[in-house]
Amino acid sequence: MANWVPLWLHRLGSPPTFYRFAGAVYPWALGLAFVLGAIALYGGLVVAPADYQQGDAYRIIFIHVPSAWMSLFIYGVMTLAAFIALVWRIKLAETVAMASAPIGAAFTAITLATGSLWGKPMWGTWWTWDARLTSELVLLFIYLGIIGLCHAFEDRRQGARAAAFLVLVGAVNVPIVHFSVNWWNTLHQGATIRLLGPSHMAASMVWPLLTMMGATKFYYIASLFSRVRTELLAAEGGKAWVRELAVAGVAGGKA
Amino acid sequence: MTSPSPLLEARALCFSRQDEPVFGPVDFALHGGEVALVEGDNGSGKTTLMRVLTGMLHAGEGEVLLDGAPFALDTMAGAVVFLGHHLGLKFDLSARENLAVSAGLYGVRAGTSITAVLGDVGLAGFEDEPVRRLSAGQKKRAALARLLLLPARVWLLDEPYANLDREGIALVNRLLRDHAARGGAALVTSHGAVTFAGDEPRRIRLHA
């Protein structure tokens, strides 16, 4: 592997650099997440027309679909971070992978909860073994397994490395699960109603959806950076840059 | 028998756990025919150093060279044998069966046999007894027999004197002397209570 990759990663991945960078980005990302989220909710709940088949119940897609998308997106980010962490032993990548897991698990749980809320009026039941819901449930278990493994070790870094390995195993497994669950669903003739029908959506439905997708991305960035900053402080507590930060914080009131 | 490059060499070897340095930069070169004693108090990182040298523990900085080549778990091909706090014996098997497994994995030093090495460490008559029934000192002797049996040139012995009586200590010293005479190298940790018989060994000091 080319030599510049680890070099470049090491520079960006140096904890003090990243700590400052994340601290600068965090308020902007959080602010954008709330502003975009508010606009998207207004567009989705007030502006967009009711669906001619599903009435107002469909409006839950403005939460459900961006969450489902995030649950996979975050797994993708974790896979990349875990790969970097294992190959080049970069501590920041371990931290990013492990700090992402609870956020991804939360988005997965929101996807399942909103899917279930939508299912009650549409299917007449809170839970159905629909292929996509089932895959999402398995994804939640993968997230929980990663979080559990990471915390089962006494040595924080060893836990992170083992869990990063599990992230990669899961990345191979997710498509296989999805494929097998689809096969199983056709075998057992599951429910066929879909949350997003094949019909084209009106533009007034599309823009709030896209805006909400942007909002969830920024929320992820804000939440991830805040978690990583905390983790870095905890893990590097004895290092000089943290001590300087603490001294500056006491003296000037602001870090 | 002297080889041009040292059998085992450490260059500026450091190890940190959770960013707390466990041992500082360690430098040493161990040639064939040399035995070195690693000294240090409890918690000074003797066992950690041994595990780093076996390649099981990833060193933070510095490098380990075996025969002049950078050393990795995959490439060292049984050149190193390690005796740690855990003896690596299966208690449900006899000493003979345990050694047979080691021989299968590592091969056998030319001119020895399992029966011969078990006799050599004073376990004649106990070869087929399950290791579970041996005393702590006898278990240790069974593990020491493995050193004699395997062809490895580098011995890493973590506290080999623990649990041994005076005779056992003499046995370890004799094994080390013979190994050095054959051109092998050995690194031995001890918290200092034991003196080598014969030549004054090299000492590597670790500071807590």
Add this chain to the structure above:
Amino acid sequence: MTPGSTPAACAALLRRDLTLAWRRRGDIALPVLYAVIVVTLFPFALGPEPQLLQRIAGGVVFVTVLLAMLLSLDGLFRPDIDDGSMEQLMLAPQPLALLVGMKILAHWLTAALPLVVVAPVLASMLHLPPPAIVVLVVALAVATPLLSLLGAVLVALAAGAKRSGMLLALMLLPLCVPVVIFAAGAVAAAQDGLPWIAPIAWLGAGLALAVVLAPLACAAALRIAMDT
């Protein structure tokens, strides 16, 4: 075989693990006993109607075998790590992945094969028709080594952890889902008179991949576990 050669090393390790299992043969019987107990409880819980039992037989036997295997998985590497044998394996001149593969093979022979052998008995207790029993045994013969291999990777990952019992089940579930779907699906298809080769072929493809990749993954995971 010369001592120290790769075949000799594999044979020595396989013989060691089988001998150890034989010296503690009571432990081999435990998963089988567990499976028998669980399957016996189903008719009491659901009622003895043959139609109902026949409908669920394939799935029940399969899930029971899976859980019984989970019982023994924790003991795959932990004893070796606790008594220092794992260090000896890692320093041996042979590739660790190959040695780990031997350990998995020994585990399958001692922990899974007895379950495959009693599976027809369990299935008959639930009135599964004989043609479907044949398919069940074929499915188990392919799926249990796959489960051993996948489980071994996770056990290796959790080997360095303080506690791993429940964690192992949580980690194994997502990996098991496809295996359970295809194996139980093959039995269900055979019961309905449908072709059942396709799901078995998928399992076989998975097994072929896992035989190659799982020992490598296992060795990497063990290195992480021992890196402490």
